[in-house]
Amino acid sequence: MLLEDSARRYPDRAALALGGERLTYGQLDARANQVANLLTSRGIQPGDRVALSCPNLPQFPIVYYGILKAGAVVVPLNVMLKGREIAYHLADSGAKAYFCFEGGAELPMGEFGRAGFDATDACREMFLITSDPGDVAPVDGVTTLTAALEGMSTEAESVVREAGDAAVILYTSGTTGKPKGAELTHSNMVMNAATANRLFDSNPIRHDNYLVTLPLFHSFGQTVVMNAGxxxxxxxxxxxxxxxxxxxxLMLDEAITVFAGVPTMYWALLGALDAANMAGTAGAIDVGRIAGTMRRAISGGAALPVEILTRFAERFGVQILEGYGLSESSPLALFSDPERDPRPGSIGVPVWGVEARLVDENWNTVPGADEVGELALRGHNIMAGYLDRPEATAEVMHDGWFRTGDLARRDTDGFYYIVDRAKDLIVRGGFNVYPREIEEVLLTHEAVSLVAVIGVPHESHGEEIKAFVILEPNAQITEDELIAWCKEQMASYKYPRSIEFATVLPMTATGKILKRELAGLSEPVR
Structure with missing residues (x-):
């Protein structure tokens, strides 16, 4: 196991840091052993599924690796789920036990978790992770993790599992229909973590400090940050x-060397830097110190606008390296080629051991450079399938290839570029319009800070183009003025006919803009 190897070699090195708390590798491994012993004592067998709802706290990796040590399968759940949704995930995965953080007034995760657990007959055990790790008294009749671990040995012999056995079940976001569980094997997870380290030139001698703000329940944070790190x-x-x-x-105080985030995080960092520097010397951020320690800035989860990439490099002196992946691909599939200069706007080339091609709806390879097709992947990173959904698996898998649902093009040098999600494609009057292209153009306007473009119903054109825009602080521009500017920049069938100004955009817990929610807020354009 990845954790056990590092604990043997570096038992006294800090593995986790949160505020003033530090947990060494030896301590992390010992606490994970206690969780494994707890599960075994409660009748959890190898191959059983165990669910986990927890934000980025030390308890996440403690429980995560404890589940794996017991030979069970981890089912990480989005921390934003409510009771009904939790019940669905517990029942669909067949989870036998459930670890849930108690949350707080703003997000009462424990309350939601208890409601979901009570509605699921097959889930036998629930353990409440408390904010105060010293809490032992039951909460509403639910045993706290601290109390459950009392008396459990800190020594454990991990259950041996085969490379092809399931290790983790990651649920897709469920933009259409109910979420599906992508079954990822031990081989998927270990190979993907090793591939990430190979790309980032990470090794034990260098001793990196990772800033972990990507949710660990999500594949990006879980594999590329937690497991790899x-x-x-x-x-x-x-x-x-x-x-x-x-x-x-934290980048300053902890001398962060590796940061991984989604595009909206990089956008927010730029905004916070501007705000801090406008506040004067008292609040100014020493960007030079950040650039002096940070050696890798990684973006994934969604397409990174070229404008944000350029601005970040100018302000922080660090080149963001963009990658691509999905839950179904463990997730890392393509990444900036470490041996060649990064190409702004490109998600890079297939990582070691992974193949990529562009296909049409019948799985035929799309010929020629710069032709748009659906991105398909094959390699060590591809899931075993969707849990208990052979028909859904067959829809996206063919001869080992997995179709991603993302439209892309490939240049003559083999670099791939995401054009858009196939589901986000706008068809206006018979013309295909890619929202990302319009977003890229709008972001070059000095008044525009962030933008999301969607298609809305239209009587004659089928769909019309609408943009939701967050303006830069103190920017002054009207809808008509911005539409007129767009009209000058793009072909007549591309520019948005409607622009709505917003102060925030709806986002997932992982920082992706929820375009389906924006669509629900929009009226048809006439």
């Missing part, structure tokens, strides 16, 4: 909830 003895500095100003402070 712990496998090389890195120190993971936890930030349970992303807040740009706090992230900048």
């Amino acid at each position: 712990l496998s090389v003895g890195a120190t993971l500095v936890l930030l349970p909830r992303f807040e740009a100003k706090a992230a900048l402070r």
Whole structure:
């Protein structure tokens, strides 16, 4: 196991940091052993599924690796889920036990978790992770993790599992229909973590400090940050909830060397830097110190606008390296080629051991450079399938290839570029319009800070183009003025006919803009 190897080699090195708390590799491994012994004592067998709802706290990796040590399968759940949704995930995965953080007044995770657990007959055990690790008294009749671990040995012999056995079940976001569980094997997870370290030039001798603000329940944070980082003895500095100003402070105080985030995080960091520097010397951020220690800035989860990439490089002196992946691909599939200069706007080339091609709806390869097709992947990273859904698996898998649902093009040098989600494609009057292209153009306007473009119903054109825009602080521009500017920049069938100004955009817990919610807020354009 990745954790056990690092604990043997670096028992006294800090594995996790949260505020003033530090947990060494030896301590992390010992606590994970206690969780494994707890599960075994409660009748959890190898191959059983165990669910986990927890933000970026030390208890997440403690429980995560404890589940794996017991030979069980981890089912990480989005911390934003409510009772009904939790019940669905517990029942669909067949989870036998459930670990849930208690949350707080703003997000009462424990309350939601208890409701979901009570509605699921097959889930036998629930353990409440408390904010105070010393709490032992039951909460509403639910045993606390602290109480359950009392008397459990800190020594354990991990259950041996085969490379092809399931290790983790990651649920897709469920933009259409109910969420599906992507079954990822031990081989998927270990190979993907090793591939990430190979790309980032990470090794135990270097001793990196990772800033961990990507949710660990999500594949990006789980594999590329947690598993990859712990496998090389890195120190993971936890930030349970992303807040740009706090992230900048941690980059300074903890000498962060590796930061991984989604595009909206980089956008927020730029905004916080501007705000801090406008406040004067008292609040100014020493960007030079950040650039002096940070050696890798990684973006994934969604397409990174070229404008944000350029601005970040100018302000922080660090080139963001963009990658691509999905829950179904463990997730890392394509990444900036470490041996060639990065190409703004490109998601890079297939990582070691992974193949990529562009296909049409019948799985035929799309010929020629710069032709648009659906991105398909094959390699060590592809899931075993969707849990208990052979028909859904057959829809996306063919001869080992997995179709991603993302439209892309490939240049003559083999670099791939995401054009858009196939589901986000706008068909206006018979013309295909890619929202990302319009977003890229709008972001070049000095008044525009962030933008999301969607298609809305239209009587004659089928769909019309609408943009939701967050303006830069103190920017003054009207809808008509911005539409007129767009008209000058793009073909007549592309520019938005409607622009709505907003102060915030709806986002997932991982920082992706929820375009389906924006669509629900929009009226048809006539």
